[in-house]
Structures are given as structure tokens and as C-alpha cells.
Amino acid sequence: MDIVLAPVGGDRFTDSLRALAPEGRLVVLGFTGGDIPTVKVNRLLLHNITVLGVGLAEVLPNDPGYPRRQWAELYPLLADGTLTVPEPTVHDLADAAEALSELESRAVIGKIVLLTRGPGEGAGQP
Incomplete structure (x- = not known):
């Protein structure tokens, strides 16, 4: 997979890393499974993959216009069918x-x- 959204953590996190294609990206959204995983960074190097943490609550106080800019980019992709829900x-x-x-x-x-x-x-x- 090119992109994995990871809200669970734990063993699912490791499975998600394994599922990434070269140059893929794993986006960490939370740890609903309770366990906060660790990353062996050699896996990142060997496959040229990226792990990115996303915490909107940390961004908004410093950049309140962030959601508006993101929707300005996403909405056209949803409207033309490039992205589907x-x-x-x-x-x-x-x-x-x-x-x-x-x-x-x-x-x-x-x-x-x-x-x-x-x-x-x-x-x-x-």
C-alpha cells in the first residue's frame, strides 16, 4: 500500500509497516488499541518508508487556518472523483x-x- 492510516497502534502498527510499498507512508492517528508501538528505524531505511504523526489538536493553536487550507485542497479532489469516500x-x-x-x-x-x-x-x- 502507498498510504496507511493507523488509528489503532499495537500489532496493527507493525502489520501496517509491513504492508507499505517502497516509499509508502504510514500516518499515525492514535492508539485506540491501547499500546503505543515503537519503530525499528532500519525498516524505514530499508524500504524508504515514512511514518508521520498527525495531531490536529497540536496544530490548531498555532495555525487556526490549517483546516480551511486542507479542505481547499481536498474538496476539489472529492468533487471530481479523484478521492472517494x-x-x-x-x-x-x-x-x-x-x-x-x-x-x-x-x-x-x-x-x-x-x-x-x-x-x-x-x-x-x-
């Missing part, structure tokens, strides 16, 4: 266990949305 997988709230199972088995690409309104209450709205 997967449609969410939608479940009724009653099927939350099934939704969690799909997450656990990695059967979902993108987001899962649980519908919380029943019939006559604006059903179909996340």
Missing part, C-alpha cells in the same frame, strides 16, 4: 451486535451507522 454500512440499532461483529471481523470498509429512530420517527436517519 466509501458509503457507510447502515444497521438498525436492534442489529448493533451484528454491526460489532462486522467490525471485529474487519468485514466493513468505512463507517458503520446505527439507526436510532423507529418507524414513524424519521426512520432511515442516522
